[in-house]
Amino acid sequence: MENYTICNCMQVTRFDVEEAMHDHDNFGSVEEAFKEVQAQTQCSTGCGGCYSKILDAISDVMHGY
Numbered sequence: 001m002e003n004y005t006i007c008n009c010m011q012v013t014r015f016d017v018e019e020a021m022h023d024h025d026n027f028g029s030v031e032e033a034f035k036e037v038q039a040q041t042q043c044s045t046g047c048g049g050c051y052s053k054i055l056d057a058i059s060d061v062m063h064g065y
Ligand code: FES
Pocket: 006, 007, 008, 009, 010, 043, 044, 045, 046, 047, 048, 049, 050, 051
């Protein structure tokens, strides 16, 4: 898969999201994973416009895409 920027404000890429999730394999929910990814990458702390794209990416990673 090609890397791409998901959050322009904080320059967070798809790979950054994957990496932030790698240490924690067992997230109960996408929301829980989002909190962890946000804590590590600061994604979605600017305009917030990427929020749903981040959730989509997290959900893809959780499902192994
Ligand atoms: S694009 Fe992610 S906070 Fe603005």
